[in-house]
Amino acid sequence: MALTREEALQRDAADPLQPLRGRFALPLAPDGGPAIYLCGHSLGLMPLAARAEIAAAVDDWARLAVLGHEGARRPWITYHDALAAPIAELLGCRTDEIAIMNSLSVNLQLMLASFYRPLGRRRCIVIEAGAFPSDRYAAATHLQWHGLAPAEALIEITPRDGEECLREEDVEALLERRGEEIALVLWPGVQYLTGQAFDLARIERAAHAAGAIVGFDLAHSAGNMPFPLRDSAADFAVWCSYKYLNAGPGAIGGCFVHRRHFDPARPRLGGWWGHELATRLRMPHEFRAAAGAAGFQLSNQSVLAAAPLIASLELFRMAGMRRLREKSVALTAFFDQLIAERTPQVRSITPSAAAARGAQLSLRLSGGPERGRRVFQRLAAHGAICDWREPDIIRAAPVPLYNGFEDVFNFVVRLEEALRSDG
Ligand SMILES: Cc1ncc(COP(=O)(O)O)c(C=O)c1O
Missing domain, CATH: 3.40.640.10 (Type I PLP-dependent aspartate aminotransferase-like (Major domain))
Structure with a gap:
């Protein structure tokens, strides 16, 4: 059965690590709302307590x-x-x-x-x-x-x-x-x-x-x-x-x-x-x-x-690495499945076995580098932060300390929209 936003919300609600998200500063999207940040493989979010340290x-x-x-x-x-x-x-x-x-x-x-x-x-x-x-x-x-x-x-x-x-x-x-x-x-x-x-x-x-x-x-x-x-x-x-x-x-x-x-x-x-x-x-x-x-x-x-x-x-320390990894495996599997279901022009080149990957998925976009770059820029303009590697790869990682299933869902919806509006 296809994954839904309701399912994402339910999984976030059942996630014992969800409260930790509030301990990080989340960047803003161009429209002033919170960004969808799937870029912790490049630069992790700022723990709010970092200021005090x-x-x-x-x-x-x-x-x-x-x-x-x-x-x-x-x-x-x-x-x-x-x-x-x-x-x-x-x-x-x-x-x-x-x-x-x-x-x-x-x-x-x-x-x-x-x-x-x-x-x-x-x-x-x-x-x-x-x-x-x-x-x-x-x-x-x-x-x-x-x-x-x-x-x-x-x-x-x-x-x-x-x-x-x-x-x-x-x-x-x-x-x-x-x-x-x-x-x-x-x-x-x-x-x-x-x-x-x-x-x-x-x-x-x-x-x-x-x-x-x-x-x-x-x-x-x-x-x-x-x-x-x-x-x-x-x-x-x-x-x-x-x-x-x-x-x-x-x-x-x-x-x-x-x-x-x-x-x-x-x-x-x-x-x-x-x-x-x-x-x-x-x-x-x-x-x-x-x-x-x-x-x-x-x-x-x-x-x-x-x-x-x-x-x-x-x-x-509060989260525990085992619990983080458990959530990470579930988040990335959810991400992988959504990509397969909703964006046929995109293919994950990251191994699908949990033991052979971490949080990140590397997504290859069809249609050549120009199109890929445009799609990536559209994502950024709509507040979805990931990164682009030439010639045709978007890297995105849901990080279990601060990302949830809804972030992943929203990201894939934005990706779907960006692909659609590019024809
Ligand atoms: C795999 C890998 N090696 C090396 C580096 C370089 O790190 P630094 O600039 O801290 O030396 C990076 C930075 O992203 C990296 O991802």
Whole structure:
């Protein structure tokens, strides 16, 4: 039976997480009403409590100036401690395996500096074809930094002919075939363009069986997929916190270093904040790495870039990642079904199995890029916020912390109207 608005309303009314929506600021549509915001895969909404967290940090700065390092309500020296534990819980790893620092691309370069150690024939980096450009640039420039040509040392795994998504078995086959050439596999938890989620334990096992290091980009997994690090023994991972983690534009990112790499002798690009805490402020001449992932930090904490994350993580704590994921699976299935029922000119290229996707659907519009762009602009003009990726893809994600079934219904109705009015 076709899905209806009544059904959407009923499902929202039965949703125990629905009240959390009121804890976020919702942007306005051009007509002054609330927008239909399905863009949390790009930038999460602002938790209302973020203002108070930022204001508290700014007040402490005004009140205490330099004394805030130790005297602030959340002392700045250890500000990240409040963040590492809840992030570790969301990702499914230990708190001491997490460092909250920098932003994603910077962390990726730092992790490559520590973990990409080309030796003899083993010098290739494997990524997915169509990786997010920053990841590709990071891998390619890192190879060049070592005097290697990306054309020879960067291996990009493509989907099979006629397919949109990648198969884990193709990654396994490549690693079996060319394992001795591969130094490092950099793989996304959720692919940014297609929305495909991977079985990360499988990727990790295949990489390690081939003798390679494996690192994950969790930009589209953190706060979206439950516990992406729990069942794998990845060597490192990186993420940002402005998408599903709702910490605001350019918010602080993070990285994970597996405990087996805690040896202070592991090469790294160091800075004073990675020095052991007990003697850090005595300004010793020699660097002694702090225990755990903290030993990979470089600079002192970006308190203002981290404050909103505190507000957001409190909402994750209230909701619980399992309940969020349960709702997310239902929301995205509802979205997928509505698209299939109401917009025949649109096809989701995101896998349909719940385990192989997160919140996002990537919708391919028929009729060519010009038409697609026009439809996208009509959606925006009618207050439906998603994003457009050339040449013909709309990405849209119902986020379980603040979206409901009615949002999804309204979005698909607007899409239907935009397609109809374009002929
Ligand atoms: C998959 C992926 N990798 C890397 C980045 C780059 O992140 P940053 O600008 O925080 O370095 C993004 C940003 O959207 C991303 O989606």
